[in-house]
Amino acid sequence: MRAEVGAGILAVQDIRALAAAGGITAERVFDADQIQPASLDLRLGCTAFRVRASFLPGPDQSVDDKVEALRLHEIDLTNGAVLETGCVYIVPLMEALKLPADVSASANPKSSTGRLDIFTRVICDRARAFDTIPAGYEGPLYLEVSPRTFPILARAGSRLSQIRFRRGDARLTDAELEAVHAKETIVSGDNAVIHGGLTLSIDLEGRAPFAGGEGNLVGYRAKRHTGVVDVDRKNGLDVLDFWEPIDNRGRRSLILDPDEFYILVSREAVHVPPDYAAEMVPFDPLVGEFRVHYAGFFDPGFGHAGAGGAGARAVLEVRSHEVPFILDHGQIIGRLVYERMRARPEALYGETGSNYQAQGLKLSKHFRS
Numbered sequence: 523m524r525a526e527v528g529a530g531i532l533a534v535q536d537i538r539a540l541a542a543a544g545g546i547t548a549e550r551v552f553d554a555d556q557i558q559p560a561s562l563d564l565r566l567g568c569t570a571f572r573v574r575a576s577f578l579p580g581p582d583q584s585v586d587d588k589v590e591a592l593r594l595h596e597i598d599l600t601n602g603a604v605l606e607t608g609c610v611y612i613v614p615l616m617e618a619l620k621l622p623a624d625v626s627a628s629a630n631p632k633s634s635t636g637r638l639d640i641f642t643r644v645i646c647d648r649a650r651a652f653d654t655i656p657a658g659y660e661g662p663l664y665l666e667v668s669p670r671t672f673p674i675l676a677r678a679g680s681r682l683s684q685i686r687f688r689r690g691d692a693r694l695t696d697a698e699l700e701a702v703h704a705k706e707t708i709v710s711g712d713n714a715v716i717h718g719g720l721t722l723s724i725d726l727e728g729r730a731p732f733a734g735g736e737g738n739l740v741g742y743r744a745k746r747h748t749g750v751v752d753v754d755r756k757n758g759l760d761v762l763d764f765w766e767p768i769d770n771r772g773r774r775s776l777i778l779d780p781d782e783f784y785i786l787v788s789r790e791a792v793h794v795p796p797d798y799a800a801e802m803v804p805f806d807p808l809v810g811e812f813r814v815h816y817a818g819f820f821d822p823g824f825g826h827a828g829a830g831g832a833g834a835r836a837v838l839e840v841r842s843h844e845v846p847f848i849l850d851h852g853q854i855i856g857r858l859v860y861e862r863m864r865a866r867p868e869a870l871y872g873e874t875g876s877n878y879q880a881q882g883l884k885l886s887k888h889f890r891s
Contacts, residue, residue, distance in 0.1 A: 528864070529688070529691055529864070530864035531560050531686060531688050531799045532686075532689070533560060533822075533867040535868050536865065537562050546619060546620075547617070547619075549616040558821055561821065563683075563684050564663065565617065566616070566677070566681075567613060567616050568598065568600050569597065569599060569614065571594075572610070574592045575592060576610050576643075578650060580650060581648050581650060583647075585647055585664045602676065602677035602752075608668075609669075610667075612665070613664065613665045613667055614662060614664050615662070618662045619659055619661065620660045621655070622657075622658065623658040626659075627654075627659075627686060627688070629686070630653060632684050634887050634888065635753075637785060638669075638674065638751055639670040639672065639783045640670065640674060640682060641668040642682050643666045645664045646659055663685075665683055675753065676754075677754065693859060694798075694862070699719070700714075702860065703716070703720075709791070710791040711790060719803065720792070721856075722836055722855060722858065723789045724850075725789040725835070726786075726851035727851055739883065740787075741767075742765040742767055742784065743784050744783040748763060758888060775849065775850045776848070777848050778840065778846060778848070778849060780843065782842065785838070785840075785883070785885060786849075787837055788837075789852060791835055792820070792836055793834070794820045794871070795826065796822045796823055796866050798860050798863060799820065802818040802858055802859075803818065821867075822871060823867070824872070836856075837883065838855060840855075
């Protein structure tokens with residue numbers, strides 16, 4: 523089925539227009555770089571509530587009502603505070619919405635958030651699903667924050683999540699995506715596998731020699747009991763204080779230990795042309811008990827040669843569940859679903875000071891290269 527006429531993801535200029543019309547309101551003016559080519563970063567407010575458990579409010583309750591019933595204590599984020607691992611926090615966001623009847627939204631963690639293993643989900647009043655804001659929604663937004671591996675230092679204004687706005691359904695069918703690939707080359711290699719989107723596989727060969735090891739660097743395993751990560755400080759942390767590098771040592775497989783967190787990379791270089799946006803979605807869970815990603819938005823221009831991004835890989839945040847699981851080189855681990863933009867963005871990913879354009883295997887921006 524072809525996309526509806528006028529359907530598509532709102533570009534940076536459309537998001538500005540939506541805010542100017544009152545569809546997005548905020549406690550303070552937007553940061554200069556807050557609007558991305560196809561999304562808006564969301565900022566933490568001044569208060570975090572530690573709660574007993576994650577929740578959805580359901581169709582008859584507000585988030586505030588649920589927080590009041592579940593709260594353990596209140597934390598002032600004005601000057602920054604440490605959010606501990608294993609705890610669940612609800613933070614009212616600075617941004618609120620008054621969406622038109624034909625505009626809906628979805629949210630996802632920012633790339634840096636996912637690479638730090640910070641589990642975040644946006645919640646709105648009367649929600650039946652996380653990270654999903656229905657068309658016409660009017661009301662506040664909240665972020666559930668649960669650091670899984672590293673304790674984090676966050677403050678009012680920290681940006682851990684992002685929201686994408688859309689009119690209608692503009693997802694590409696497999697046939698349409700095949701046509702885009704034939705014209706734009708959305709993935710490297712000769713054998714693009716398009717089935718419910720563009721399928722991606724894991725690279726366990728590595729490209730860079732492993733310093734002090736026998737093979738090539740293929741990924742990182744997070745260490746436990748580390749120091750605090752300041753989510754707003756770039757290039758400040760030593761990699762080896764937080765991560766254990768993994769080399770292939772002549773093998774092309776990796777055993778995932780249960781509940782350990784890994785940063786790996788796709789075998790394919792991917793490309794999101796300027797007139798499209800993409801989102802990584804989990805592959806069929808029947809292929810293995812592991813979660814492949816936390817941060818799933820790919821903006822227009824990711825991997826685009828004209829925006830300095832030729833050869834960009836998809837970095838994968840991976841966690842096994844319950845039992846050890848073996849990943850083999852080339853194993854399919856996820857897929858990219860592409861959607862049309864309503865208009866080409868005024869600025870593409872990579873032209874806006876992006877941290878991960880032309881990336882290979884790359885940790886979050888908080889670690890020194």
